[in-house]
Amino acid sequence: MSDKRTIGMWLYKNGGGEAIGKKIIKQLKERNINTIDDINLRDATAKNANIVHNGVKLNKLDLMFSYNAGEQTIYQTYIYQALNRIIPMINSYDAFALTEDKFHTSFVLRNAGVNTADYRVCHRDDTEQLRKTIQKWGKMVYKPTDGWGGVGLTKIESEDNLDILLPFINQMNVRQVFVEKFIKYDNTDFRVDIVGGQFVGCYGRKASGTDWRTNITSGGSVFMRECNDEIINIALKATKACGVDIAGVDIIYDLEKEEYVVLEVNGIPAFATPEQEKMGLDFNDKKIKLIVDLIDKKTRKKNK
Numbered sequence: 001m002s003d004k005r006t007i008g009m010w011l012y013k014n015g016g017g018e019a020i021g022k023k024i025i026k027q028l029k030e031r032n033i034n035t036i037d038d039i040n041l042r043d044a045t046a047k048n049a050n051i052v053h054n055g056v057k058l059n060k061l062d063l064m065f066s067y068n069a070g071e072q073t074i075y076q077t078y079i080y081q082a083l084n085r086i087i088p089m090i091n092s093y094d095a096f097a098l099t100e101d102k103f104h105t106s107f108v109l110r111n112a113g114v115n116t117a118d119y120r121v122c123h124r125d126d127t128e129q130l131r132k133t134i135q136k137w138g139k140m141v142y143k144p145t146d147g148w149g150g151v152g153l154t155k156i157e158s159e160d161n162l163d164i165l166l167p168f169i170n171q172m173n174v175r176q177v178f179v180e181k182f183i184k185y186d187n188t189d190f191r192v193d194i195v196g197g198q199f200v201g202c203y204g205r206k207a208s209g210t211d212w213r214t215n216i217t218s219g220g221s222v223f224m225r226e227c228n229d230e231i232i233n234i235a236l237k238a239t240k241a242c243g244v245d246i247a248g249v250d251i252i253y254d255l256e257k258e259e260y261v262v263l264e265v266n267g268i269p270a271f272a273t274p275e276q277e278k279m280g281l282d283f284n285d286k287k288i289k290l291i292v293d294l295i296d297k298k299t300r301k302k303n304k
């Protein structure tokens, strides 16, 4: 068997992704690792022992690096899961799937001793549980377990609010209801990037004046923000608990409990865009280097 290593990659192209991809490929080449780019699992076909994309047997690759949040579909995810049974992937399918689900993530984090917002999950027919919860907390947030970008999050501030929401939930294709205690915070968060168990960088996001969500898609904006050791350690612990090689951990400060809480662990955190780099977010090169290190380490042949 030759020493030559070959990996597959699928990285988003927008927001500066294309240039990032080129840098990764170049640095991998310098380490004698060949990259087959643009492996969109949407176009892959399984044929008996092989998963084939453009004539390439993906199951023969040394690793697959999948980093394209926006375009992930049910079919791609299904193939991702199968492929990862045979070759290593970054992130692993299990870690990827975990971070795609807010309840599963919070459940794992809480068992690892990481603070999250208090939450409840119950069957959508268990209105008694939901009623008890809103009475106890006063204010809570309904979250689709598989959402992103702040989409579908609904603030519930009374039993009346709950009664209005329930018929909608009952029409959805899910059985579980996930609600979190509404946290009093200053409408800013920390996004902490981790690669291979190492701190990459941090920035903040601030909700617009009219919204309580910090997501850019909800009108939030990015700002330069220093991070302290406590926050970094929480992010490292959360990343480890979820088993993700690459993560962007979202953290806010609970003003009532006076502690940091992890809101979510993103498995495909975006690199800084060219505009954000101009603002001073300068962690892209460090992140690229750590990703290349990680791919190098995970593909190193054993008996050389």
Ligand SMILES: Nc1ncnc2c1ncn2[C@@H]1O[C@H](COP(=O)(O)OP(=O)(O)O)[C@@H](O)[C@H]1O
Pocket: 117, 141, 143, 147, 148, 149, 150, 151, 153, 180, 181, 182, 183, 184, 189, 207, 212, 213, 214, 215, 250, 263, 264
């Ligand atoms: N329990 C909560 N209390 C107060 N604000 C919250 C809570 N959960 C989320 N938010 C706000 O909503 C935003 C989106 O929530 P998040 O759980 O990260 O979902 P998404 O995957 O849609 O980004 C957060 O960045 C934060 O600003």
Ligand SMILES: [Mg+2]
Pocket: 149, 150, 215, 250, 263, 264
């Ligand atoms: Mg978020």
